[in-house]
Amino acid sequence: MTQSQSIQSIAAEKQFDTVIVGAGSAGLVSALALAEAGKRVIVLEKMAKPGGNSIRASSGMNAAKTVVQEHAGIKDTYESFFEDTYRGGGRKNDVDMLRYFTSHAAEAVDWLKEHGIVLDDLTLTGGMSVKRAHRPSSAPAIGGYLIHHLVDDLAQKQVPILCQTKVVNIMRMESGDFQLIAENQAGDRQTLRSATVILATGGFSASQDLIAHYRPDLLHYRTTNQPGATGDGLRLAQQLGAQLIDMAEVQVHPTVYQDSARTFLIGETVRGEGAILVNHQGRRFVNELATRKEVTAAINAQSPANAFLIFNQSLINRVVAVQFYDQIGLVTHGATFAELADQLKIPQAALDTTMATWQTVVHQQHDAEFGRTTGLVDDFATGPFAAIPVAPAVHYTMGGVKVNVETQVLDDQQQPIAGLYAAGETVGGLHGNNRLGGNSIAETVVFGLAAARQIENYQA
16 A cells, blocks of 8 residues: 555545654554544654654663562652652753653553563663663563554554654644644645644754754754654644743763764663773763763763773673664674773773772772762673763753643643643653653653543543
């Protein structure tokens, strides 16, 4: 079936309960929950395949007070999760959204498990006080695992996902329903109608225009985002009078592999499992599990402004994501630290001294110089050894559409726009001025479910 044919065949139905714009995790979670509630749903995605930025996620999904944590002997609370995230966001987070998020993430993990998406392993991400990033032990990264399962489930429910189909216009009809104009790659257009709309189009890190407008100081950075992350949902929301917030809050991720045409985000899993950062002088220079904002600033202060993640084969063996990085050629190896230093062109003696000091830090569980208190799990006394070169890149846009805790999009008067909802990175406010690792996937599932539940009971 051609894309043109698929648009025309779907459009013959014309009327839907909900049109979801964007096929990342938030949109797909909403679609599945609504389909299970008996709603007629369609998902429109402008890119060639579903997944958005979600499919690139690698660290995990944060949640507190889960069964997985309990089995691992980890004591956690919603309040601790809240405080870690609030502190990490510069205490600029929307408090109501954050309370809902931190108290519903465990339920979202359970919902995923009920759908065969099992997050049975834990790791640590920067800014978190305990291990609460849930990930699959069966897959190299959470993103692809999650998306593929959701797409398969939606196929079984016969929910259409139209790829290479961009929403070019949205308006409110006199009846109260929404009218959306969708256009495929060939330029064919169809008009769809729905009682409700969920905007789940992701952020705008791949939009040079929006970055130039809101954060021109970041134009020199590369981005970790897929090319479709251009803020389309923001434009559509504004057509309906929506308010945008926190648009200047753009996150730069500190550890991104950039020695290729495509960037690869090296998730905090690597540091959470013990890896350290060294500069071109072979020395540590930061608490590796500080917030992304702090680690980025520390890397940018080095000369040159990049660094190396240092670890060993043992870490590779126990972290599936790092095995993937190794398979695709991102990892440099050395039988000894001297050999690794030679490969990286950094001073051998300095690296030896750094690693000897690190062994003492791990043995004493005390990092006097940089104050690292988490991820002190491997002294790297046994080789062979490995490294990944990293540098900061634009990663996440904390700003976006303003919503209330029910995911209703708000206008400039703080009033809900009837029938219009948003979830995922399209939304601003939750993360304050800095998103912590593991919170993005959690956000998509928590608020994707929240949007669906609101629509289940929606009455115009």
